[in-house]
Amino acid sequence: MFLCKMSKSLTILMSLLLLLPSISLAEPHNEGPKVCMECHEAEYDVWKETKHFAAYKDVHKKPKAKEILAAIGGAKSMKKSPVCSTCHYTLVKKKADKPAKAKAGPSCESCHGPSSDWKAVHNEYGSGAKADTETAEHKQQRxxxxxxxxxxxxxxxxxxxxxxxxxxxxxRDDVEPEILAKLVANGHPANENFEYIAYSQGSVRHRFYPPDVTVNAEMDTIQLSRTYVIGQAAILVSASNGLARATDDKYKLFQQNRFDAAKLALSAITDIPEIKKLLDEPTSENGKKLAEAIKDVDLSKSVAKMLPEKSKYK
Ligand code: HEC
Ligand code: HEC
Ligand code: HEC
Ligand code: HEC
Structure with missing residues (x-):
């Protein structure tokens, strides 16, 4: 009787599982930087000169990489390790139901999001319309x-x-805190010096905006100041999340130091209420609210002196 009930619910469960592939539950996936290159040559050329591009060829060969991988276990190579791949590689799928393979270092979709569900939408101006004839409503919708x-x-x-x-x-939430701690405990770099301007305005910078889309434009001091604050806000929130999940002293200290540095930088800007709110409650939501609140504000008076020198740009 009991067995019979069991097998009945098992049958129902099985048939439900069989139905699953017909409903689209597939996570969006990466298509790889070559797909973007077709239309974004200038950005692709910039990316090819970055460490993100170059590291694909050699990071796995470093003795340190092999040591760290051995400590984490679970795979014979960095490219096959789901843990390492989360941050070091772009896992590309030819189709949703094909296996994902490490095809490049961190690339376009690592920063702009896996494109399988948005690529066809992001440059679609509406039937018969071109970039300059697209309606305002259509653009907002797009x-x-x-x-x-x-x-x-x-x-x-x-x-x-x-x-x-x-x-x-x-x-990051998609890697277990114990594994993140183990990386750090086994000599993985825990770089406290990541600062958004120095890291984004050097080799990584691609800003080919109208009116002259042939120029990779540098930011002016007002843009740099605003971007610096947004970077510190993101570090504060990321460190706060790291601290909340920390299971290990060395990892915790790394996150504490990141938190303290970002807090110090943000505390120096006293005239923006959204900064105080973020310091009181460091959440993504409050980070986005801060970015929105300062989008037309000139913060250079208090921030320009904190900006890194150009010679420090990576
Ligand atoms: C068929 C051509 C085409 C392909 C392929 C393509 N894009 Fe685009 N992309 C465009 C066009 C055109 C625009 C400008 C859209 C507009 O006018 O808003 C654009 C806009 C963008 C923007 C926004 C620029 C901004 O100002 O915010 C990003 C980011 C972007 N593409 C990334 C990618 C990435 C990453 C890929 C690869 C996964 C990709 N694109 C593939 C044509 C393409
Ligand atoms: C949460 C993201 C993340 C994960 C997971 C991760 N790494 Fe890293 N790794 C990084 C970042 C970011 C850097 C660059 C640090 C820096 O120098 O600023 C890095 C740097 C390294 C370096 C130094 C590279 C160099 O150029 O000297 C090695 C070696 C390394 N990682 C190995 C591994 C291995 C092996 C794994 C998997 C067991 C792994 N990492 C998992 C983010 C990660
Ligand atoms: C390390 C993260 C990162 C990577 C990798 C990256 N982007 Fe970007 N991308 C950004 C950021 C940040 C901006 C915003 C720049 C700004 O406005 O200051 C941006 C802006 C853009 C823009 C709008 C500016 C412009 O140049 O027209 C496009 C289009 C774009 N990216 C496409 C790409 C493509 C295509 C690739 C891969 C070849 C790529 N990005 C790789 C972070 C990245
Ligand atoms: C998917 C994970 C990932 C994302 C997202 C990412 N990076 Fe990286 N980045 C790495 C890894 C891993 C390395 C180290 C590569 C190596 O040395 O093997 C690195 C290296 C770099 C370097 C070279 C540092 C040096 O010491 O030469 C710069 C600069 C950089 N990243 C900037 C950025 C910026 C700015 C963004 C966001 C706009 C960004 N990265 C987003 C993973 C990432």
Whole structure:
């Protein structure tokens, strides 16, 4: 009787599972930087000169890499390790139901979001329309549709910075805190010096905006100041999340030092209420609110003196 009930519910469960593939539950996946290159040659050329691109060829060969991998276990090579791949590689799928393979270092979709669900949407101006004849409504809809499908646009300043810190701050929900701690305990770099301006405005910078899309434009002091604050906000939130999940002293100290540095920088700017709110409650939501609140504000008076020198840009 009991067995019979069991097998009945098992049958129901099995048939439900069989139904699953027909409903689209597939997570969006990466298509790889070559797909983007077709239309974004200038950005691709910049990326090819970065460490993100170059590291694909050699990071796995470093003795340190082999030591860290051995301590973490679970795979014979960095490229096959799901842990290492989360931050070191772009896992690309040809199709949703094909296996994902490490095809490049961190690339376009590592920063702009896996593109399978947004690529066809992000540059679709509406039937018969071109970039300059697209209606304002269509444009707004396109921005939000692509965003909902996982795209991180260039104007999503906080999200972009937060995304860098998920890798560079060793603080992300999709890697177990015990594993993050184990990385640090086994000599994985725990770099407290990641600062958003120095890291984003050197080799990584690609800003080919109108009116002259042939120029990779540098930011002016007002843009740099605002971006610096957004970067510190993202570090504060990332470190706060890291601290909340920390299981190990060395990892905890790393996150504490990141937290303290970001707090010190943000505390020096006293005239923005959203900064105080963020310091009281360091959440992503408050980070986004801060970015929105300062989007037209000139903070250079209090921030310019904190900006890193150009010679420090990576
Ligand atoms: C078929 C051509 C095409 C392909 C392929 C393509 N894009 Fe685009 N992309 C465009 C066009 C055109 C725009 C400008 C859209 C607009 O006018 O808003 C754009 C805009 C963007 C933007 C927004 C720029 C901004 O100002 O925020 C990003 C980011 C971007 N693409 C990233 C990618 C990435 C990453 C890939 C690869 C996964 C990719 N694109 C593939 C044509 C393409
Ligand atoms: C949470 C993200 C993350 C994970 C997971 C991760 N790494 Fe890293 N790794 C980084 C970042 C970011 C750097 C660059 C640190 C810096 O110098 O600022 C790095 C640097 C390294 C370096 C030094 C590279 C160099 O150029 O000297 C090695 C070696 C390394 N990682 C190995 C590994 C191995 C092996 C794994 C898997 C067991 C792994 N990492 C998992 C983010 C990560
Ligand atoms: C390390 C993270 C990172 C990587 C990798 C990256 N981007 Fe970006 N991208 C950004 C950021 C941050 C911005 C915003 C720049 C700004 O406005 O200051 C941006 C802006 C853009 C823009 C708008 C500015 C412009 O140049 O037109 C496009 C388009 C774009 N990215 C496409 C790409 C493509 C294509 C690739 C891969 C070849 C790529 N990005 C790789 C972070 C990244
Ligand atoms: C998917 C994870 C990931 C994301 C997202 C990411 N990075 Fe990286 N980045 C890495 C790893 C891993 C390395 C180290 C590569 C190595 O040395 O093997 C690195 C290296 C770098 C370097 C070279 C540092 C040096 O010492 O030469 C710079 C600069 C950089 N990243 C900037 C950024 C910025 C800015 C962003 C966000 C706009 C960003 N990265 C987003 C993983 C990431």
């Amino acid at each position: 921005y939000s549709d692509a965003k909902d499908a996982g795209m991180i646009w260039s104007f999503m300043h906080y999200e972009l910075a937060e995304n860098c810190t998920s890798c560079h701050g060793l603080s």
